[in-house]
Amino acid sequence: MKRSSDTGFYHVCTDGSVLPWMFQDDVDFIAGINRIAICCLLTGIRVVSFVLMDNHVHFVLYGTEKECRRFADIYKHRCAMRMRRHSGEVHGMKDVEVRIFPVNSQEYLENVIGYVLRNPLAAGIIMMPYHYRWSSVALYFRSDQQYSGQ
Numbered sequence: 220m221k222r223s224s225d226t227g228f229y230h231v232c233t234d235g236s237v238l239p240w241m242f243q244d245d246v247d248f249i250a251g252i253n254r255i256a257i258c259c260l261l262t263g264i265r266v267v268s269f270v271l272m273d274n275h276v277h278f279v280l281y282g283t284e285k286e287c288r289r290f291a292d293i294y295k296h297r298c299a300m301r302m303r304r305h306s307g308e309v310h311g312m313k314d315v316e317v318r319i320f321p322v323n324s325q326e327y328l329e330n331v332i333g334y335v336l337r338n339p340l341a342a343g344i345i346m347m348p349y350h351y352r353w354s355s356v357a358l359y360f361r362s363d364q365q366y367s368g369q
Contacts, residue, residue, distance in 0.1 A: 228267065228279060228322035229287040230331045233295070235275030237315050241298055242273055247305070248353045251276075254297050262290045270338045270354035277335040279328070284319060291317040332359075 233241075242248045251271045255278075259266060265281040276294070280287045299312040322328045336359060339351040349360045 225283050225285075226281070228281050228328050228331075229284060230318075230320040230322060230335075231278040231280055231287055231291050232318050233275045234316050234318070235272060238274045238312065240273050241275065241302070241312075242271055242353070243305070247301070250301055251298070252353065254294055254301075257297070258290045258293045261293055262286050264290045266355070268332045268335045268355045268359070270335050270351070270356075272338060272342065272353075277338060279322070279332055279335055284321065287319055288317075291319065336360075 242251055248271055255266060255269060258264065263282060264286050267279040267281055269278045270276070278290075280290060282290070295312065295315060295317060302312060320331075322331055336354060336356045339354065340347070344351065349356050
């Protein structure tokens with residue numbers, strides 16, 4: 220796929236103050252993780268890091284701004300479809316604003332990846348970022364012992 224001149228890194232996130240929840244249980248979170256792969260296939264986007272929180276999401280994506288917007292729109296639409304199946308309504312998903320910020324420097328890229336990966340820690344959900352299952356943090360910080368059962 221040929222990339223245009225605006226190919227780069229983008230921080231894509233939703234506003235967490237609009238919805239009481241996007242993901243209510245492990246089944247919702249698993250569907251949310253699977254949805255990322257589907258959106259990648261449909262858009263050609265590369266996901267650098269992500270975190271799914273109860274009521275919002277953060278992604279660091281690599282692609283064009285248009286591809287990132289399409290990724291976010293598809294992700295949001297598929298979240299709304301799942302919410303409708305789960306509870307019969309969308310709980311204001313149409314009011315959820317998707318924000319897309321271009322990442323213009325190496326320092327900003329490093330900081331935004333750290334911000335995304337620390338989000339559960341900042342929210343007081345966990346003690347260490349790599350204990351949170353619904354993010355890409357384990358791809359950055361993991362020991363073989365964490366996954367070997369030792």
